[in-house]
Amino acid sequence: MDGISFKVENGEIYGFLGPNGSGKSTTLKILAGVLKPTSGRVEIEGIDVVSNPVEVKRIIGYVPETPTLYESLTPAELFSFIGGIRGIDEKILKERVNRFVEAFEIGKYMNQFIGTLSFGTKQKISLIASFLHDPRVIIMDESMNGLDPKSARILRELLIRFRDEGKSIIFSTHVLPLAEMICDRIGLIYEGRLIAEGTMDELREKAQEENLEDIFLKLTKSKDEMANIIQALQEVL
Amino acid sequence: MMNIVHYIYREVHYRIVQKNPMLKNNPARYNHALKIALSMKRGLSYQFLSYLIFGFFSGMGVFVISSLDVISTYVVFLSIIPFIFAVFITSVQGSNVVYMGVFEPLKPLPLKLGSKYLSFYLLLEILPSLGIVLPTSIVIAIKYPLPGIISFFWFLTGIFLGHIIGLLILVLFGLKIRQRAGKSELLVNIVRAILFFLFFGIFYAFVYMQKYIMEHSGEWAGLIGRYSIIFPFSSGTIFHPLFSTVLLILYMALLMPVYYLLIRRIWDRIMEPRVVFGEKEIKEYKVKSKPTPFTLIGKDMKILIRRTALLAGFLITLYIVFPQIFMVLSTGKFPMLNAVIILIMIGAFSAGGIDAILKVDINAIEFLRTLPLRKRDFVMGKIISMSVVPWGIGIAILILALYYNGLYALILIPHVFLLPFIASSVVMLYYFHYKEEDIGIPDLKKTDLIVLFLILMLIMGIISIPLIFHLIWVSEIVAFAIFLILLIFLRR
Structure with a gap:
């Protein structure tokens, strides 16, 4: 990654877009304190992530691209574990778990080992795990992956509500219509560099394209390349 | 047929290595484990040789014994060891095959699949445990040829019986054992922990067993005579070749249909897995928040x-x-x-x-x-x-x-x-x-x-x-x- 610099305000949804391998996940992991940057500075609510990662982790909720959870625990045990580590009051924890479990319809899996559950269910558990402490900053890495349409919709509405409550949300996604729909601002990362940033109107003006897919393809220089790839595939199939 | 069995073996063992957290962060141990896991010949030989070391000590023990009663008692006790191994290995590897879904990639292929593959694979997994008993049979056969050969068939029968009990455990509990965590699950886990300790404890028991038999063979000889049709006492009849052979045939005649039924049952589940997830709506769960040290x-x-x-x-x-x-x-x-x-x-x-x-x-x-x-x-x-x-x-x-x-x-x-x-x-x-x-x-x-x-x-x-x-x-x-x-x- 090279010279990435951006700021996300309170009450804002910031979309982080880019092709596979462009550095989105690495950036989000650094923000979440999971990875350390070799240089540079990351601050969340004025707290330096590198020098004070534990304090930052108290206020953020991070949802990774692939849920890496304790497979030999049940969701109920995992939520209890998170409650204990984060020091969430038991009454509040129970109330929040019940609400989320109901919303994402995972009640019947609560006493099953996480390792035996489907990817989508694991993703829901990962989402709930990162929301339980009511974080002020939410960092999500392609978290819609594997979710059924109903859960994806619930998550979308939830994010909008979180934004309205004043929380900051940074999320990466490949679902461009979703980004277009809910993001206040979008950052475009390509080969480890932030090549464009702004509201949808600002990006439209910059790329001289109407929808986000075309803007994305144009700014990542993939538009012409695509026609050649499709033609090559047609020749062999 | 060997190709498919080889594939199943490799797949099961590869996934076991992948899932073993003890091997992570240690490339040398991981590569060594993978090397053994991916080669069926190497894996089985490695196991066979490990068991053969114990078998060698056992054979040496028999070599110095001259009393027929002591040898009979020895065979009775020794036949229990591969029997327990067979129960353990069958239930564990059988459950691995079911859970890991190793047959899934084969289903869309134009292959005629059948329970014979599963059966052959599981038997292959158990066969190395013969290493524990083979030297003893050879030593007995050198001294008393016919009883020696019969003892080997009793050891085989013990392994087969253990295999069948392992299959039965798999049919009864195999598909439920890891699904849910509740009070019954806790009990099952404690039982597994105890069984696991017993499994390793066998080696201590093995050393103690030799000493015990030498001192108490007289008492056991009477018991073997009284319950000679029941395994493991039946394996003590090797010095009555005709009676022992008839018993062996009877055992095989009884065990074969049971084996066939069980392996078919497991095969049916592999081909049409029961969807346990979501079978019933469980809404009761406990969420507790404890202080950090207790949580960890x-x-x-x-x-x-x-x-x-x-x-x-x-x-x-x-x-x-x-x-x-x-x-x-x-x-x-x-x-x-x-x-x-x-x-x-x-x-x-x-x-x-x-x-x-x-x-x-x-x-x-x-x-x-x-x-x-x-x-x-x-x-x-x-x-x-x-x-x-x-x-x-x-x-x-x-x-x-x-x-x-x-x-x-x-x-x-x-x-x-x-x-x-x-x-x-x-x-x-x-x-x-x-x-x-x-x-x-x-x-x-x-x-x-x-x-x-x-x-x-x-x-x-x-x-x-x-x-x-x-x-x-x-x-x-x-x-x-x-x-x-x-x-x-x-x-x-």
Whole structure:
């Protein structure tokens, strides 16, 4: 990654877009304190992530691209574990778990080992795990992956509500219509560099394209390349 | 057919290696395990040779016995060992085949699949356990040819019977055992832990068995005669060849249909797996919020009990210390000084469980890093988790010491609790003494383990010096001082 610099305000949804391998996940992991940057500075609510990662982790909720959870625990045990580590009051924890479990319809899996559950269910558990402490900053890495349409919709509405409550949300996604729909601002990362940033109107003006897919393809220089790839595939199939 | 069986073997063993957290972070061990896992010939030969070592000792034992009664009793006891192996291996590997879905990639291919593949694969997995009994059969056959050959068929029958019981366990519990965690699941896990210990305990039993048979063969000869149609007593009939052969044929005639029925049942489940998930709506679950140390220890204990590979490493102190306890107790006396020496030995080997304790988190380390967990809390949690088994053994030693020496043995209490804590703290401080708050799983290199072992020996040596003068309480004061120093380091 090279010279990435951006700021996300309170009450804002910031979309982080880019092709596979462009550095989105690495950036989000650094923000979440999971990875350390070799240089540079990351601050969340004025707290330096590198020098004070534990304090930052108290206020953020991070949802990774692939849920890496304790497979030999049940969701109920995992939520209890998170409650204990984060020091969430038991009454509040129970109330929040019940609400989320109901919303994402995972009640019947609560006493099953996480390792035996489907990817989508694991993703829901990962989402709930990162929301339980009511974080002020939410960092999500392609978290819609594997979710059924109903859960994806619930998550979308939830994010909008979180934004309205004043929380900051940074999320990466490949679902461009979703980004277009809910993001206040979008950052475009390509080969480890932030090549464009702004509201949808600002990006439209910059790329001289109407929808986000075309803007994305144009700014990542993939538009012409695509026609050649499709033609090559047609020749062999 | 061999191609498919080979594929199944490779797939099951590859996935076992992949899922084994003990092999992560250690490329050398991982590559070695993978090398053996991916070659069926190498894997089976390796197992066969390991079993053959025990088999060789067993054969040597029989070689020097001349009494027919003693040999018969020996065969009866020996036939139990591969029988237990067969039960264990069948239920574990059979459940692996079902859970891992190794037949799934084959289903869309234009292949005629059948239960014969599963059957052949499972039997292949069990066959190496013949190494335990083969030398004994050969030795008997050299001295008494026909009984020797019959003994081999009884060992085979024992393995086959164990295989069938393993299949039965699989049919009855195999598909439910890992799905849910409730009170019944806890019970099953405890039973698994005990079974696992018994499985390894067989080797101790094996040594003891030879001695026992020599002393008690007369009593068993009568029992074998009385219950000669029931396995394992039936294998003691080898010196009545006609009766024994008829019994063998009867056993096979009974076992074959049962085997066929069970393997078909399992095969049906593989082809049309029952969807257990979501079968019934479970809405009752418990969510509790405990203080951080209890949360961490509770998580460690749950995962350790549920993952067999980790459980083996976690109980390592028990395996090391058990023979020493056994030897001391077999003298019928338990002087205080012996009790203290065993407690110091427990302390020194308390750190043996470190690998298993750290690997608990290896698959979820990224998740753990997203939580506001201080390194200090993580380290303290691990120290306590690592001390659980040594504390348990120490308490057992204390009870024995109380039984033999009366209330005076209460003086041992500080050693029971302090020594495992000291050893665990030293190990954790060694690996986590860096300044950053990052929580990671250190790579346990051989050189580190040797250095650690030397440090622990030095500390235990210092604690032991007063014992030369029979001053147990002074030794405890020294231990307490070291404990306080370590606490200061841990608080930093």
